[in-house]
Amino acid sequence: MRAVGFDVVDGPEALRPVEVPAPVPGPGQVLVRVAYAGVNHGEAPHRQGRGGQPGGFTVPGLEVSGEVAAVGPGVAEPAVGEPVAAYLPDGGGYAEYAVAPAAFAFPLDGIPLRDGGGAGLTLTTAYGVLAGAARLAPGDSVLIHAAAGGVGTAAAQIARTLGASAVYGTVGTPEKAEYAKRFGYDAVHPRERFTGQLPEVDVVLDPVGGPTRLASLSVLAPFGRLAVYGEAGRHPDLALPLEPLWQRNRSVAGYHIGDLARRSPGTVRAHAQAALCMLASGAIRIDVTAELPLAEAGAAHTAPAERRGTGKTLLRVG
Template sequence: MRAIVVEELGGPEQLHIAQLPAPEPGPGEIRVDITAAGVNFMDTGARRLGAATGELPFVPGVEGAGRISALGPDVTEFAVGDRVAWVYAYGSYAEQIVLPAADAVPVPGDIPDDVAASLMMQGITAHHFVTEAADIQPGQTAVVHAAAGGLGQKLTQLIKTRGGTVIGIVSSAQKADTARRAGADHIVLSTGAAFVAPVLDLTGGEGVHVVFDGGGETTFRASMSVLRRHGLLLYYGAVLGAAPVINMRELPRSIKISYPVFRDHIPTREALLRHSTDLFDLVRNKNLDPGIGHRYPLDAAAQAHRDIESRATTGKLLLLP
């Protein structure tokens, strides 16, 4: 099978296409012929810093969708030919992958593979953010950083389905149009901390209930400053650099800070199935557009990484083996 392999850590040039032996599933595992694999910003961190496995070489990518081509012993939930999607299984930048059957989600017949793949990492993240980590309520106002990105668009749409108001932060007029189409009520063009004054103006100086901040250190303190009393800063920008060290006494207005870890989104198989089922229903009912921004052939993985790191992209990026 063909796969993208990282043999040395570094820039996008370290993503090489290679021919590898077809993997064979062991007990409790399935082999999937991949039709779409998601590209995430965390993949660039793995390429630069190493995968969670700590091994070199490795095949990057942690989410995708496809059709089961082989079953390992003791797999009873699936059959060969079933369509499935998954998240957090390294090796997804490839034509085939072996993963635990317990990590796979059945894909309904009316959900295309590319849509399913685009929902697994960013969709589950956004769904957990707005339903559990922040629990958006009707009438609340939220700031969404990078509102034109794949995660930002999904956050915006899900906040709107729960009756919230969205102030979308974007870095260009082109991205403003994308964020507005996703449903953002207000658009603020900003880089760094320039969004503070406009957000406070929009809220009459009171601030917002929640800030969803994936911007890293450059926006962390500014995000704190636009929260109202007891507001929540939901921070997920560690891949862009460590957050500042904060003295607890520096926290203004009794705000709360959360750093939601992906494994806490889906701590059990039941949670994985619940989030994914809800997301498929939202797509089916046209309450959620997966927002696929660009599709690349597998051997263009390096270009996909260059594009996502340039911050010029909008929506979800996919590799199609």
């Protein structure tokens, strides 16, 4: 089968097309004939060696859409031929066929395969960080950093659907601010100077880290929650004293879908299904801003590396 991957740690140019054997689904797994593969920020650190040197040729890709081509032992659903969006905790999505745990292959129920290509990880994360880590309640106000990205644009819409009273965002450029405003934000601010520009909020979503994360604590309302779900800025980890948190009635929570998939797969599935119901109903949408052939996966990694990415980038496979 055709696939794209890497066997050396390098920039986007490390991604190259190859022919490799198609995987075989094991117990509790399904084989997906991939139509679209989503491109995600978390795939770049893997290519850059954050997890160590690759042990042979590695195919990235954490979410796909397509039809179930085969099922492994013990799998009753989804059925062969069923269209699904899938989260791939072990990667492998940049290929014609990918193996996913059956629990993370979600029926699309009429959602187009193109939309499904950006749903398995992106929508699940956006819903999970809001409903799980941040415990968003109706009437809460929300601040979303990286407001123009795939998760940020989805989270703004999901927050509204869950009853948020106000949704604010921050971005790195004026162009991203104009883009983000399409997704229901009340206001979008420059990330470098958002403090003092908005009222205290109940929830902050932060995938950036560093100074942005530290400044976010200062805008939390009483019992406000800072929900952390990434380290896109590649800053050193913060050492936060606990005393200022309890003295100011603030809390910090975390969301990591990989850990959740290992320890509570049912929670991941519930988050994904809730988000996909919103997508199917039209309450939210996925904005695909770039669609490239599978062989151009390296180019798909270039825009996020240069902080130019907005919305959702897909690789067209099938």
